[in-house]
Amino acid sequence: MNWQLLYNLPYFHFRRGNPNFDLRGRQDKALRPCSVGPAAISRYLRHQRAARPNVSPTKTLLYQLEVTLWSPRLEREERERRFLQEDFGIDPVDLDSIQATNTSDVSTSPPPGTSKRAPQSIIIGVRKGGTRALLEMLDIHPEVAAAATEITIEKTPGYFTSPLAPERICAMNSSIKLLLILRDPTERVISDYTQVYFNRLENHKPVQAIENLLVRNGVLNMRYKAIQRSLYDVHMRNWLRHFPLEQIHIVDGDALIRDPLPELQKVENFLNLQPRIAPSNFYFNQTKGFYCIRSDGRERCLHESKGRPHPVVNNSVLHQLRAFLREHNRTFFRLVRRTFNWQ
Numbered sequence: 001m002n003w004q005l006l007y008n009l010p011y012f013h014f015r016r017g018n019p020n021f022d023l024r025g026r027q028d029k030a031l032r033p034c035s036v037g038p039a040a041i042s043r044y045l046r047h048q049r050a051a052r053p054n055v056s057p058t059k060t061l062l063y064q065l066e067v068t069l070w071s072p073r074l075e076r077e078e079r080e081r082r083f084l085q086e087d088f089g090i091d092p093v094d095l096d097s098i099q100a101t102n103t104s105d106v107s108t109s110p111p112p113g114t115s116k117r118a119p120q121s122i123i124i125g126v127r128k129g130g131t132r133a134l135l136e137m138l139d140i141h142p143e144v145a146a147a148a149t150e151i152t153i154e155k156t157p158g159y160f161t162s163p164l165a166p167e168r169i170c171a172m173n174s175s176i177k178l179l180l181i182l183r184d185p186t187e188r189v190i191s192d193y194t195q196v197y198f199n200r201l202e203n204h205k206p207v208q209a210i211e212n213l214l215v216r217n218g219v220l221n222m223r224y225k226a227i228q229r230s231l232y233d234v235h236m237r238n239w240l241r242h243f244p245l246e247q248i249h250i251v252d253g254d255a256l257i258r259d260p261l262p263e264l265q266k267v268e269n270f271l272n273l274q275p276r277i278a279p280s281n282f283y284f285n286q287t288k289g290f291y292c293i294r295s296d297g298r299e300r301c302l303h304e305s306k307g308r309p310h311p312v313v314n315n316s317v318l319h320q321l322r323a324f325l326r327e328h329n330r331t332f333f334r335l336v337r338r339t340f341n342w343q
């Protein structure tokens with residue numbers, strides 16, 4: 001992470017719960033503007049170091065904050081362009097000129113215990129594919145955790161379906177290793193719906209039955225974002241325009257749920273990591289109905305928002321959705337020269 005830049009730009013728009021910078025190049029509409037200056041970021045890091053002494057503050061920041069520039073609309077593109085150039089080295093820039101404009105009282109060097117680095121691997125999605133489980137499970141690996149040798153992994157589920165992300169990530173680092181976790185696209189649609197459903201309930205907004213969103217006037221509603229995100233072939237084509245297939249490792253999200261270790265071993269291999277994740281790192285939690293993690297003497301399951309029960313979907317609607325996605329799946333299998341056990 002380029003702390004220099006972080007500290008010199010006047011405002012950041014940030015939220016908890018997501019890693020790193022948003023390379024999609026747009027502000028998430030769901031985010032509420034929250035202007036914070038460098039002092040607030042320093043305070044946050046100090047707080048994290050005190051509250052979670054065993055966790056590297058860089059990691060905490062990467063995993064807990066998504067930092068995107070906040071600025072009035074017209075200025076945003078310009079700031080973002082500068083940001084991408086400077087932080088990710090798309091174009092060399094004169095850092096001296098940035099230093100000259102530094103009027104803040106905050107140190108420009110990285111806070112103690114943190115380091116400046118862009119991620120060496122990115123979990124690009126897919127949303128509801130199991131990205132959190134994958135990240136937390138990879139985190140078991142000592143080289144993916146603290147210490148100087150760590151490999152930094154960013155997770156942003158929205159990248160896979162973003163038209164701009166492949167090009168931008170390629171410009172940032174064309175040899176970056178991409179991790180993509182996919183699950184049965186029909187299940188993914190239902191999971192996507194379930195998440196939005198619970199979010200809306202929490203925010204006291206009206207909810208609709210999934211069937212009403214999936215089908216309009218008897219035909220599949222192609223404007224429904226949850227369906228669009230499950231057209232894996234369409235999104236994959238976009239990535240393959242910028243990255244060779246060998247640079248994209250696809251994790252089978254359904255297999256990760258059933259038995260995490262083999263999938264994680266494949267990832268270790270892909271990332272050239274020593275095989276350090278072991279069967280003893282997992283145990284099946286009957287109450288949650290999912291595997292949980294045992295590492296560093298602690299046991300933890302994913303947050304309760306992961307692994308929620310799905311609604312029962314009307315059979316004929318489900319059939320319609322599956323039939324439609326089947327054709328896209330076939331195209332996807334050809335593209336990635338591999339098949340998955342999707343219905």
Ligand SMILES: Nc1ncnc2c1ncn2[C@@H]1O[C@H](COP(=O)(O)OS(=O)(=O)O)[C@@H](OP(=O)(O)O)[C@H]1O
Binds near residue numbers: 126132256290302305
């Ligand atoms: N071990 C374990 N524990 C709990 N949940 C697990 C696990 N492994 C995979 N999953 C599946 O991960 C799904 C959520 O995916 P994401 O983390 O990618 O969601 S998000 O896009 O970041 O919101 C989530 O989807 P839902 O079941 O629909 O909640 C889970 O099925």
